[in-house]
Amino acid sequence: MSDPNDTQQLTLTGSEQEDLDPAHLARFQFERAVIHLSHFKQGLVDFLVAPKRVLEVNFPIELDDGSVKNFKGYRVLHNRVLGPGKGGIRYHPEVNREEVIALATLMTWKCALIDVPYGGAKGGVRCDTKQLSQVELRKLTRRFITELGDNIGPNTDIPAPDMYTDEQTMSWVYDTYDILHPGRNNLPVVTGKPLDLGGSFGRKEATGRGVLYATQRYLEKDGVAGLPEISGASVVIQGFGEVGGTAARLFQKEGAKIIALSDSHGGIYSEEGIDLEAAREFKQTHGMLVGLPNTTTMTNADMLELPCDILIPAALGNQIHRQNASRIQARLLVEAANGPTTAAADDILSERGIPVLPDILVNSGGVTVSYFEWVQNIGNERWSLAEVRQKLQKRMYTAVDTTLHRWDKLQTPEQPTQIEAAADETGSYNVPINLRTAALCVAISRVANVTLERGIWP
DSSP states (O other): OOOTTOEEEEEOSSSSSOOOOHHHHHHHHHHHHHTTOOOOOTTHHHHHHSOSEEEEEEEEEEOTTSOEEEEEEEEEEOOOSSSSEEEEEEEETTOOHHHHHHHHHHHHHHHHHHTOSOEEEEEEEEOOGGGSOHHHHHHHHHHHHHHHGGGSBTTTEEEEEOTTOOHHHHHHHHHHHHHHSTTSOOGGGOOSOOGGGTOOTTSTTHHHHHHHHHHHHHHHTTOSTTOOSSTTOEEEEEOOSHHHHHHHHHHHHTTOEEEEEEETTEEEEOTTOOOHHHHHHHHHHHSSSTTOTTOEEEOHHHHHTSOEEEEEEOSOSSOBOTTTGGGOOEEEEEOOSSSOBOHHHHHHHHHTTOOEEOHHHHTTHHHHHHHHHHHHHHHTOOOOHHHHHHHHHHHHHHHHHHHHHHHHHHTSSOOOHHHHHTTTSTTEEEEEOOHHHHHHHHHHHHHHHHHHHHOOOO
């Protein structure tokens, strides 16, 4: 493998001042990768960046107390070159148009990198699920799906679970769509459904298991000197939800020592390793991890700076930023969350020689098994758990291999003239080409090539 300290010259457009806007970050990462791709036709870059469709809907529901409340929802279809749109629906008080566009864009590159025939999409409703009853959530979901109408569909745009939505939410999505479109096989309209409603074995664990497979393969390929496998590694995981909790269980099963965990209330640390079963029971009883016996309490921020072999941010975005990146002591950062590392932090970590396995690679296990569910629904099939896991592992390993191969090629002296021309510009600086840029180069190339192969219509 080439020297990761080899650098290329880039213009500091997005990292001179910390910019936490997810749309700006997505565009900056795209621009950083696209300068390594010289075969685009004029105007193709603008097409690849811009979302195909942005829907914004407002709708009321009647609450349990008889009052009426209005909600705002979004559904963005970023690209359909490779296939129908694919992306989750999230319920969160801070959902906004720019965030949904950025996440839909991320999904386009994620699907292309993991090689599933989807384009990127994303949706969300601005709401606080903790303030809504189950009946109110059902009403909200049905009304939102009704407002989206035929903008979603098995061959158009296929939702899935995301933040604060789950298989129950997806059941309501399916039932609502099925009522509005009778007489069809509507099971493929949404993934992440319960097993007895056409869901796939392995779907709930898919993202966390994908994190495991991506890390395993990277370490097998000598990604971290002196750390050839997960067994024996010390691991810090920010987030103990479905993704973080699954990753913790699977990493521990492979012989890793989970020394720190956190949820929204704070983090816990134990140098000897945390008893995960005790942690789950404590959180179920007390609603938080903080206070677990035989652990030290710390903030989420402090936990990120612990010495460890592997750091896995599996919570919210922008957790590793310009202010704390210089204090990260992990040997490998594995992005289970979407956008946990800012552009400035990316550069600092690269300069320090800390590799970052990027989100579009690491957390693509979820969309991969969603694709498996979609295929099974279309063919009225049911694959075994072993078959799903085997297929997922193969795709994750291949994606890691492809990313590393592209990263190796980017280390060669033959670089686009755009980089050389930037060498003397004010604000230019040396930055190592990282794995995120390599992964995006693979994904963007695939979407661009298929766009040109299909031809620009008419």
